[in-house]
Amino acid sequence: MSVSASSLPRALSALPAMARVGFAEAVAYRAEMLIWILSTSMPLVMMPLWLAVTRGGPVQGMSSSDVVAYFLATFIARQLTSCWVSWQINWEVRQGTLAMRLLRPIPPIFAFMVEHVTALPIRLVIAMPLTVTLLVVLAGDKLPHTLALWALTLLSLAGAWTLTFFVQVAIGALSLFLQSSIRVMDVWFAGYMVFSGYLIPLRMFPTWVRDVIDWLPFRYQIGVPVELMTSAHALPEALGLVARQWGFALLALTVAWLVWRRGVARFSAYGG
Amino acid sequence: MRRYARLFAVQVRASALLAMQYRVDFVIDGMLSAFSAGVALIPLFVVFTHRTSIEGWTFGEALVVTGWFTLLQGVLEGAINPSLTTVVDHIRKGTLDFVLLKPADAQFMVSTARFLPWRAMSIVTALGIFVLAFVRLGRLPSLTGVLLSLAMLVAAIALLYSLWILTVSAAFYVVKIDNLTFLFGSIFDFARWPSSLFRGVVGFVFTFILPLALMTTYPAEALLGRLRLSTFLGSLVAAVGFVTFARLVWKSSIRRYTSASS
Numbered sequence: 441m442s443v444s445a446s447s448l449p450r451a452l453s454a455l456p457a458m459a460r461v462g463f464a465e466a467v468a469y470r471a472e473m474l475i476w477i478l479s480t481s482m483p484l485v486m487m488p489l490w491l492a493v494t495r496g497g498p499v500q501g502m503s504s505s506d507v508v509a510y511f512l513a514t515f516i517a518r519q520l521t522s523c524w525v526s527w528q529i530n531w532e533v534r535q536g537t538l539a540m541r542l543l544r545p546i547p548p549i550f551a552f553m554v555e556h557v558t559a560l561p562i563r564l565v566i567a568m569p570l571t572v573t574l575l576v577v578l579a580g581d582k583l584p585h586t587l588a589l590w591a592l593t594l595l596s597l598a599g600a601w602t603l604t605f606f607v608q609v610a611i612g613a614l615s616l617f618l619q620s621s622i623r624v625m626d627v628w629f630a631g632y633m634v635f636s637g638y639l640i641p642l643r644m645f646p647t648w649v650r651d652v653i654d655w656l657p658f659r660y661q662i663g664v665p666v667e668l669m670t671s672a673h674a675l676p677e678a679l680g681l682v683a684r685q686w687g688f689a690l691l692a693l694t695v696a697w698l699v700w701r702r703g704v705a706r707f708s709a710y711g712g
Numbered sequence: 713m714r715r716y717a718r719l720f721a722v723q724v725r726a727s728a729l730l731a732m733q734y735r736v737d738f739v740i741d742g743m744l745s746a747f748s749a750g751v752a753l754i755p756l757f758v759v760f761t762h763r764t765s766i767e768g769w770t771f772g773e774a775l776v777v778t779g780w781f782t783l784l785q786g787v788l789e790g791a792i793n794p795s796l797t798t799v800v801d802h803i804r805k806g807t808l809d810f811v812l813l814k815p816a817d818a819q820f821m822v823s824t825a826r827f828l829p830w831r832a833m834s835i836v837t838a839l840g841i842f843v844l845a846f847v848r849l850g851r852l853p854s855l856t857g858v859l860l861s862l863a864m865l866v867a868a869i870a871l872l873y874s875l876w877i878l879t880v881s882a883a884f885y886v887v888k889i890d891n892l893t894f895l896f897g898s899i900f901d902f903a904r905w906p907s908s909l910f911r912g913v914v915g916f917v918f919t920f921i922l923p924l925a926l927m928t929t930y931p932a933e934a935l936l937g938r939l940r941l942s943t944f945l946g947s948l949v950a951a952v953g954f955v956t957f958a959r960l961v962w963k964s965s966i967r968r969y970t971s972a973s974s
Binding site: 475476478479480482485488489492493496499500623626627630631633634639640644645646 | 740744747748751754755758759761762763766767892894895897898899901902905909910911912914915
């Protein structure tokens with residue numbers, strides 16, 4: 441990601457072509473996309489489980505209709521923030537195809553970003569219509585009421601995407617030092633499953649655990665946008681959360697940049 | 713039969729030798745297994761801090777299900793996953809021909825190609841969870857319960873293996889399989905919960921189509937001494953059925969593969 445002054449304009453001028461390629465690729469592999477969507481549909485399976493818990497009455501202030509809204513929103517946020525760059529980097533390092541990417545005049549991380557973003561439309565076309573309709577029909581009253589909260593929701597979705605992407609770049613780039621960082625990603629993913637709000641709404645945790653979770657990055661990967669989407673916070677609180685989220689995102693970006701730069705230097709050392 | 717037993721021993725020895733080369737993995741796998749088991753318990757704790765019993769399952773009883781889940785996950789990651797991932801590589805690179813040319817059954821050869829013995833650590837973790845569960849329940853499992861649950865374990869492994877064979881057979885039709893294995897992993901993850909927590913469509917799918925209930929919930933019920941005999945017999949029949957079905961699908965996929973390459 442050594443974006444020097446000359447490579448950035450060049451990368452930007454290649455953007456339309458890269459976007460077209462990325463989109464065409466996503467269309468070509470739409471069957472796989474369907475499988476990916478299925479494997480990220482865990483929130484929809486967790487919904488009946490939490491409905492069983494809340495059947496006897498609200499738990500921690502969450503009623504059955506809150507559970508429905510929460511997990512529909514989680515599914516939507518998961519589709520919007522899906523990321524696989526860590527596995528991609530690992531694969532390219534192992535197969536050696538990363539060398540080809542480094543030779544191109546486009547910074548690889550930028551290329552990965554474009555690939556991820558251009559895969560979104562197809563994904564949304566497959567996954568969104570039904571779930572968004574369900575969310576609006578079943579829980580329309582839980583959606584944000586003011587324009588400011590809507591704006592913050594969108595901003596936090598972008599923040600979640602950025603944070604997730606650069607965390608994965610950082611972990612993926614570790615493969616340049618460790619040969620494979622899939623295991624590191626597994627550990628991260630295990631933490632994400634439990635502490636992000638993906639499968640367990642965070643307010644179900646005892647207070648002291650939630651205090652710890654506030655200082656872990658996982659909640660900002662999906663929990664915060666979902667909470668904002670379901671109006672769990674008033675404006676001042678929401679502002680604070682989004683600010684903290686972007687703080688984490690910038691931290692991840694910095695770490696990713698450092699690890700990647702040092703790793704790539706080692707990688708070229710192998711070749712030369 | 714004798715020949716296959718000898719072949720099996722050779723394959724296992726090769727994997728064991730390979731594993732001895734990476735002894736650090738033993739420590740890492742052990743730690744990872746304990747770590748993921750610990751993390752896996754957290755949702756259970758969270759759910760049961762709010763309710764003492766959900767759909768007829770208390771915390772201790774649900775722990776038994778988690779124990780079976782941990783055990784089966786170890787089997788899946790240590791004995792089933794590694795071999796069958798190599799098949800996928802073979803299919804992609806076209807080297808499956810070499811396996812098919814060998815004078816032994818291809819399904820047997822690919823299924824025993826690779827083991828990760830260090831993953832057996834999760835058996836220890838699972839036993840720990842069982843101890844914890846029965847301490848909480850304040851009683852011991854009955855002898856018939858243990859025997860029935862061991863029979864169910866065999867059925868569960870057979871099922872898991874057949875499901876994997878079916879997934880891998882799909883690799884002959886779909887180009888990239890990585891996401892299929894990922895899908896399989898995330899679906900299997902739901903087996904950590906007692907199946908009666910899932911109702912409606914999801915519950916139906918997990919009982920009859922992708923029988924997760926049979927893999928963890930029924931063995932747990934057997935160990936708790938409350939599995940109905942009809943469910944037990946039905947599970948055995950289902951396991952045999954799945955194995956047969958997977959074998960047929962594998963055979964027809966192999967036929968398709970050879971005809972495609974020639």
